Amino acid sequence: MTGQNTDSNAAPKLSAHGIAKSFDGREVLHGISFDVLRGEFLSILGPSGCGKSTILRILIGLEHPDAGCVLLDGKDITDAAPSKRHMGIVFQDYALFENMTVLGNVEYALRFDPTRRECRTKIALEALASLGMADYANKPVAGLSGGQMQRVSIARTLALSPEVILFDEPTSGLDADARLALRSQLKKIQRDHGTTMVFITHDQEEAFALADRVMVMGEGSIHQLDEPLRIVENPADGYVRDFVVSNL
Ligand code: ADP
Numbered sequence: 001m002t003g004q005n006t007d008s009n010a011a012p013k014l015s016a017h018g019i020a021k022s023f024d025g026r027e028v029l030h031g032i033s034f035d036v037l038r039g040e041f042l043s044i045l046g047p048s049g050c051g052k053s054t055i056l057r058i059l060i061g062l063e064h065p066d067a068g069c070v071l072l073d074g075k076d077i078t079d080a081a082p083s084k085r086h087m088g089i090v091f092q093d094y095a096l097f098e099n100m101t102v103l104g105n106v107e108y109a110l111r112f113d114p115t116r117r118e119c120r121t122k123i124a125l126e127a128l129a130s131l132g133m134a135d136y137a138n139k140p141v142a143g144l145s146g147g148q149m150q151r152v153s154i155a156r157t158l159a160l161s162p163e164v165i166l167f168d169e170p171t172s173g174l175d176a177d178a179r180l181a182l183r184s185q186l187k188k189i190q191r192d193h194g195t196t197m198v199f200i201t202h203d204q205e206e207a208f209a210l211a212d213r214v215m216v217m218g219e220g221s222i223h224q225l226d227e228p229l230r231i232v233e234n235p236a237d238g239y240v241r242d243f244v245v246s247n248l
């Protein structure tokens with residue numbers, strides 16, 4: 001580093017530069033670039049099949065881009081293993097062990113983390129408390145509602161203290177009440193922990209309600225990335241106007 005004024009709060013937490021990806025000879029991401037700011041809640045909004053999940057998988061390293069790079073705190077992590085990226089991911093389908101208890105599921109994730117293994121019960125209970133699930137710690141997962149299972153799955157991710165949490169349509173299996181409850185818990189986690197959040201949804205209302213900024217995607221490209229109100233007042237093109245603004 002030189003003597004330049006580097007304000008680390010203004011520098012992006014996570015950047016994608018020129019990310020391209022093809023499957024079976026068909027390009028599904030056309031060289032996209034965007035930044036996620038430190039502590040920001042970014043919603044990625046777009047129709048099914050436009051490439052949202054592929055972006056998340058590339059950010060966390062479950063998929064390798066054909067071109068472009070991913071930076072975390074300015075460091076190139078394109079070739080780093082997922083476990084070395086300080087990121088967690090939450091999927092739509094919870095991916096819990098249903099025959100284990102709530103606490104057991106969260107503790108299980110901590111087993112593989114040598115720095116947290118020793119006090120994993122305490123850490124797991126704190127994470128469950130953040131999601132309002134501490135009272136369920138000793139209950140089997142099998143008896144929980146979908147909303148409760150998703151909260152356990154988020155607690156499991158949170159227990160590992162990721163700097164960035166990626167959410168791939170975590171609310172799409174939930175009813176309206178559970179969705180609303182989860183929204184306020186996610187915003188609280190962002191506030192309390194300063195976690196950077198990237199949240200995929202195809203639900204406009206949800207994207208706009210949660211986000212500091214919204215990234216509107218069409219097939220494999222970004223149409224607009226801006227604050228919700230600015231998108232509504234000043235849509236970048238006809239696609240954004242039709243897809244977003246007319247649906248609000
Ligand atoms: P979204 O999450 O926005 O619904 P995806 O990122 O899952 O979109 O998929 C984008 C496109 O890439 C889709 O046409 C999908 O069929 C295709 N795709 C995604 N993953 C694979 C894969 N592993 N093999 C082949 N095609 C894939």
Ligand code: MG
Nearest residue numbers: 052053054168
């Ligand atoms: Mg998807």
